[in-house]
Each structure stands twice: as C-alpha cells, then as structure tokens.
Amino acid sequence: MSETPLIDGHNDLPWQLLSQFNNQLNKVDLNTLANTHTNIPKIKDGRLGAQFWAAYVPCDTQYKDAVRQTLEQIDVIHRMCQKYPEIFMFATSSQDILDAFKMNKTASLIGVEGGHSLDSSLGTLRTMYQLGVRYLTLTHSCNTPWVDNWLVDTGSEPSEHKGLSSFGKQVIAEMNRLGMLIDLAHVSEEVMNQVLTLSKAPVIFSHSSAYTICPHKRNVPDDVLRRVNETKGIVMVNFYNDYVTCSNTASLSDVADHFDHIKKVAGADIIGFGGDYDGVPRVPEGLEDVSKVPNLVAELLKRGWTDEEVKAALGNNLLRVMSEVEKVRNKCTEQPKVPVKTFFHSIHLNQHDSDTSLLI
Amino acid sequence: MRVLRSDMSSWKRGKRASHSFWKQSIEALVVFSLCVKISGCSDVDELMSTYPLIDGHNDLALQLRIRHNNCLSQVDLHNLSKVSTDISRFKAGHVQTQMFAVYVLCGAQQKDAVRLTLEQIDVVRRMCTEYQEFELVTSVQELKDSKDNGKIACLISIEGGHSIDSSLPALRMFYQLGVRSMGLTHSCNTPWAESSSNFYPVYKRENNSLTSFGKVVVEEMNRLGMIVDLSHTSWNTSSAVLSHSKAPVIFSHSSSYSICNHSRNVPDNLLLELKKNQGLIMVNLHNTFVSCRDEANISHVADHFDYIRKLIGAESIGIGGDYEGATSFPHGLEDVSKYPALIQELLRRNWTENELAGVLRNNFLRVFEQVERVRDQLSSKLPSEVQIPFEEAHNPCRLILKRPDPRSPSSDQSSGAEEIAVEPHQSCAVLPSGRE
Numbered sequence: 139m140s141e142t143p144l145i146d147g148h149n150d151l152p153w154q155l156l157s158q159f160n161n162q163l164n165k166v167d168l169n170t171l172a173n174t175h176t177n178i179p180k181i182k183d184g185r186l187g188a189q190f191w192a193a194y195v196p197c198d199t200q201y202k203d204a205v206r207q208t209l210e211q212i213d214v215i216h217r218m219c220q221k222y223p224e225i226f227m228f229a230t231s232s233q234d235i236l237d238a239f240k241m242n243k244t245a246s247l248i249g250v251e252g253g254h255s256l257d258s259s260l261g262t263l264r265t266m267y268q269l270g271v272r273y274l275t276l277t278h279s280c281n282t283p284w285v286d287n288w289l290v291d292t293g294s295e296p297s298e299h300k301g302l303s304s305f306g307k308q309v310i311a312e313m314n315r316l317g318m319l320i321d322l323a324h325v326s327e328e329v330m331n332q333v334l335t336l337s338k339a340p341v342i343f344s345h346s347s348a349y350t351i352c353p354h355k356r357n358v359p360d361d362v363l364r365r366v367n368e369t370k371g372i373v374m375v376n377f378y379n380d381y382v383t384c385s386n387t388a389s390l391s392d393v394a395d396h397f398d399h400i401k402k403v404a405g406a407d408i409i410g411f412g413g414d415y416d417g418v419p420r421v422p423e424g425l426e427d428v429s430k431v432p433n434l435v436a437e438l439l440k441r442g443w444t445d446e447e448v449k450a451a452l453g454n455n456l457l458r459v460m461s462e463v464e465k466v467r468n469k470c471t472e473q474p475k476v477p478v479k480t481f482f483h484s485i486h487l488n489q490h491d492s493d494t495s496l497l498i
Numbered sequence: 499m500r501v502l503r504s505d506m507s508s509w510k511r512g513k514r515a516s517h518s519f520w521k522q523s524i525e526a527l528v529v530f531s532l533c534v535k536i537s538g539c540s541d542v543d544e545l546m547s548t549y550p551l552i553d554g555h556n557d558l559a560l561q562l563r564i565r566h567n568n569c570l571s572q573v574d575l576h577n578l579s580k581v582s583t584d585i586s587r588f589k590a591g592h593v594q595t596q597m598f599a600v601y602v603l604c605g606a607q608q609k610d611a612v613r614l615t616l617e618q619i620d621v622v623r624r625m626c627t628e629y630q631e632f633e634l635v636t637s638v639q640e641l642k643d644s645k646d647n648g649k650i651a652c653l654i655s656i657e658g659g660h661s662i663d664s665s666l667p668a669l670r671m672f673y674q675l676g677v678r679s680m681g682l683t684h685s686c687n688t689p690w691a692e693s694s695s696n697f698y699p700v701y702k703r704e705n706n707s708l709t710s711f712g713k714v715v716v717e718e719m720n721r722l723g724m725i726v727d728l729s730h731t732s733w734n735t736s737s738a739v740l741s742h743s744k745a746p747v748i749f750s751h752s753s754s755y756s757i758c759n760h761s762r763n764v765p766d767n768l769l770l771e772l773k774k775n776q777g778l779i780m781v782n783l784h785n786t787f788v789s790c791r792d793e794a795n796i797s798h799v800a801d802h803f804d805y806i807r808k809l810i811g812a813e814s815i816g817i818g819g820d821y822e823g824a825t826s827f828p829h830g831l832e833d834v835s836k837y838p839a840l841i842q843e844l845l846r847r848n849w850t851e852n853e854l855a856g857v858l859r860n861n862f863l864r865v866f867e868q869v870e871r872v873r874d875q876l877s878s879k880l881p882s883e884v885q886i887p888f889e890e891a892h893n894p895c896r897l898i899l900k901r902p903d904p905r906s907p908s909s910d911q912s913s914g915a916e917e918i919a920v921e922p923h924q925s926c927a928v929l930p931s932g933r934e
Contacts, residue, residue: 203897265623
C-alpha cells in the first residue's frame, strides 16, 4: 500500500455531514468525529490514498430541488478539502491522484450519485463537470426521465425506458466527450448492457459486488463482469452486508470471496474497492470502518493474490480506467450535445411575451 | 453623423479587388476628410482603440436560448440576424469586454431556476471557448491580458437572485463556474431582496427590503469577490446594500431617474450614496429608460451622462447597453457596432479623453480591482454556512431532509429517504418533465 494508492470508489461522508450537521462544517471536527465510519485518524490508519466522495441527494428531490441540493453537496466536499488542506487534496484527474499520493494526502474526487441530480439537462452535466465532478452514477434508486434503475429488476418498479431512452444515449455520448466516468452502480441490468455496448470509454461500478456470491439486484452478474473485462472497466466491491452475504451479517472473509470470484470470472484487472462507508448501516466484522481496509488487503495476499494483482485492485485498475476515459475525451472533437427537440412550450412563450418588457 | 459612420463602415469593408475598388477609395477619402474636418471621428476610433469598451450588460445568451435552444451549432456568431449583437459588430463597435447575463425568467423562481441558470452559464462558457475571438475571463488581470491578446473578453453575470434559490452554496458554485457579478433581483422579489417591479406578486413584505439573509448574501459576495449589481432592485434594497457592502457596487444597466423618471433608473440620493461607495452606474441605452418614451436619440443618452457627471463625477459612470434584453434603442445606437457614435457625441460635448477612458473601461476596472482587493482582505473568513429560514424561503419545491431513523432497515442511503419530509407535490418545472 506504500507503492500504490488505495482508491475507494464511494464514500457517503458528505451525506452524513448533511443529515447530521446540515453541512455546518464549522460545527464538526473531522479529527474527532466519532459516530461515522470515516474520520481523519481512520483515513490515515486505513491508508486511504484517494476517495470518490459521493454528492448524493435523495430521490425525493427529483422534480423538486435536486439540482440545488446537489450543488450544496458539491460545495460541502470542496469546503471539506479547503478546511483540511493537510489531509485532502481536491483532485480531478488520474495525474492528480498520483500527485496527492506523493504528497501523502488523500486525493479527493467527486461522484454525483443519481441522474436525478441533472434534471435531464446536459448543460447541468457540463457545469457539474466544470465543478470537478468526475463520475455520475446514472441512477440512484429511482428511474429518471431517461434511464431505469435497479429496482426495475426486482419487479418493484416498472421499467420506463427498457434501459436507456434516446436522451439517455445522448447523456452517455456527452459523458464520453467530457471525460466523465460512467458509473453503473444502482442501474438495471438492461442499462448495464446497453451502456457497455454504447460507451466509447471504459465504465465503472463504483460500489457494487458479485451477484453470483450474493444475488442482490444491486450486484453485478457474471456475464456483465465478463463484458466489463472486455471493455477494460472496473467493478469496485461494496462492503455492505446485505450485498456481501445477502443477510444482515458478514465478515471480512465474505468480502474477500467477492474479490476472489470476480478475479476468477473476469480477471484481476477489473477489481477495485468501493466500500460504501457512511452510506450503509451494516458493515462486516473486521471492516467496521475505513481504518480496517488494510486487513482486507492482507487477506487477499494470504489467499495467494500476487503483489501485482493486489496493486491492481488497490489503485492501478482505477487509474487505468480514468486515463483511458481522459484519452477518449482528448480524442473527441465533436460539438457538445444539445438535445435536438426543442423544449418550447406554450407557457414559456407566454412568459417571454409578458416578460419582454421586464427583461430590461 | 450616422450617414458618415455607415460610409466609414463600408469603407472598412470595401477591400474587394475589383473595378469598384478605386471608386470606393476616392469616395472614402472624401468622406474621411470631411469627417476629420467636421469633428474628428478618427479621434473616436483612436480613443476607442486605446480604451475599448467594457459593456455591463448584454442578453445574447437569452436570445440564444429563445431562438436557438442554446444550439450553438445552428448559428454563426460572427454574423447573426434578427439580433443586435454578433462578433463583427462587437469589433466595429470597439467592444473589448462584454458582461453576458445568464438571465432566467422570474417565472422559474420556486421551480427550476437553478438548473436553467446552469444552462445559461453553460451556453456562455461554450460560446466563449468555441470562438477564438472570445476569451472567458474571471479576473481583472485576465481581462487586461485579453485586451493585449486582441480578444473580446466575456464576463458572466447572473441577473436576479432567484437564480441561487436562496442558497449560498449555489452562489459559491456559480462563482466557481466563472460568474463574477450578480444582480440581486430581476423583476421579482426574492425571499431576501426587493425588486423595483411589482409585476410578480411574490415575497411581498414591508420595511424589510434587504433581509438578514440578504445581508449575508451581500457579505458572501464580498468574500468571494463577486460584484454586487443593483440594477432592477428597489431603491430601498439599493440603499441597504450601499450601506452594507464592503466593496464598491454597480448598476450594470440603469440610467438617471432625474432625466427619465422610470423606476428602473437611479434617483439622485442613490447616486450620491453610490459616489461614497465608489461604485459605478453603467448607463442603459434602452429608449424607455433614456427618454421615458418609445423613441430617443443619442442626445437623450448623452444627457444622462452629462447629468450624472455633474452630480457625482465622470469616474462613476460606465456603459451597460442592455442590447438583446430590450427591444428599442435610440436612433444611431441600434446595435453594438454603434457605441462610437455615443462617444462621438460626448466628445462633442467636451468630455475629456481621460473622462471617456474612464467611462469606456477604466472606471469598471477600478471597481473590479477593488472588489478583488476586498476579497483578498477577507481571505481568512470562512465560507458562510448561514441558511435561509425555511418559512422565509416559502418554496413548495424546497425539500426538508430530516435525520434518518437509525432503526429502519434498508438498502444503501435509502434509510435517509424513508424519513424525509416531503412537501406537498407540485410541479417544480417551468417545462414539463419527462421531456426528451
């Protein structure tokens, strides 16, 4: 772990900052915060080299104030990095991650968790990229007007788009053009397959585990794992008990089983860590918080993983994916996407007329 | 003068190798000599080449939305029809910097104003990066460098506090996207500041034109280094801001109330406060604010300049044309190529080169520099965590997030969602959802 940064795909500390403290960072000391999986001493003990912090807002904000609330989560991540500059270095590229590692800081990136945060707007996607967001999880646990979520596979929600709508495909194309990682955690299986076909760049699962080991619809089936391997993406294993053992309890060894399975089915080059700390209520014995992750690394070595395989899982696989996504961005010379269909609506035109005199 | 200007333009464009070349050149020579003899229009060109214009307000972004749905691929910004602004005319008008407004309709307040504002910021950013004649700037130094590089600098301004949905984090994120000025209101009150217009019956209140949260917004803008713009705000709000702001403020597109008594204009008492604040009034060229009638001419506009200069000095004046945001402009000032005609008139009225250099750009630079200095002085201040009280925001689309119940079993993060208090459902989109 001293040679390769541990890069974790998903941590919900920002959600805890919102739900417990209303984003009042002035009232929190991350050095002593006691009731979360994540705090600064634990990050140090856990040798966390890089973290994608989730800018998550609940699905209930969809069609309401999701965009503003997402901006507030992006803001709290920025402020957290500004408040503890000796610990966190805000990062937006694979190079930044390496630079932070050399400085012994935790590279801090942002992932927006749920397409509802975009309010179906490519302009919003682009401006969020400008604010440093580097992955978008296409859904959380709700369909958006352009993509279906995992609950569709459980039967508890109807499919609205049979995967991606045509606008959804434009979102994928724009994400490739921008160099934003496409995150398939939380999406339906149909979406997984459609995106794996469509995307010009490798994709990620920021916090999902292996379906064969625990058949939960948040996990990734074997055929998809193989496709991720073919497209050189990454599946970052989630530690949540319910996704590890499909029950309320789990152990570190159970998590290692997921790593072993994915390696067996699709190779060590597509594995990563996506603990989902502070986003879940139950984590395995032996992995109670972010300080314990080195024990998982030790377990993998004990199980015969080579140093190279472990380093791949720790960080090299994610770095490879990110660099490739950056390369695809650099190759893209097309115009940015703007939906072809106009959004003109009678209300809009009436308001323009009445507002014309008031524009000034 | 108008006739002469148009001949000058055709002379500039007349470099076509053909039988008409010599004819045009001789005509131009005659015109040019007349021009110099009459009033020295070469002086204007020279003056404006040395001090090219920084204009405070242009709504091209709104026109791009209304006419083209922000599809830049459908237009050529070098030459646009049906609007008053394009790159060719900017150059002809000696416009070196334009503050582009990312205005969204007041009807979007309490709905999707934030998202719409992001889209307008996006179109200005794209416009200013896709055309090599433009350069997006976010600081005084960048602005000055853009002049040396022969570029037209783009500044981004928000027009109306409804764009931030009473959220300081949103304000900060807009700043990070390059926004360097915000008009506190458009023609609608926000929960924390009052507009000069009564058109929208929202957030009406008595004797509280700038609320405590409004003061916090101004403080955060000072801390960030974002210019506070008082065009469209009520006089009481303006006065309250002028007392509270640590940095100079601007009226990005407003004129003199004493010359034309429209509520969008600035009365003398506020101009005097502005002088103390060392701020800037950027004169609006729209007929209704210039002459209080449907028609106006350059002389009417120049009267505003003369009056304000007499009251508070030329160093307090700039130009905020309001092209694309208004529909009728004075004869001779129909579009952004026509600014030289206005400067010509001021020269004729014995404005000095120094005064005009100030009006054209130096006054704005001074204000912007001071705003940056105040930002630097406040650098040890932490980002504000003040939140508007829910009852003041009074917004049916504003969700309250409650603490998740630790006893409830569920999947990742949904433990939070189950306990959320959801406000009564209302459509929060200006436009229908589910659109593609």
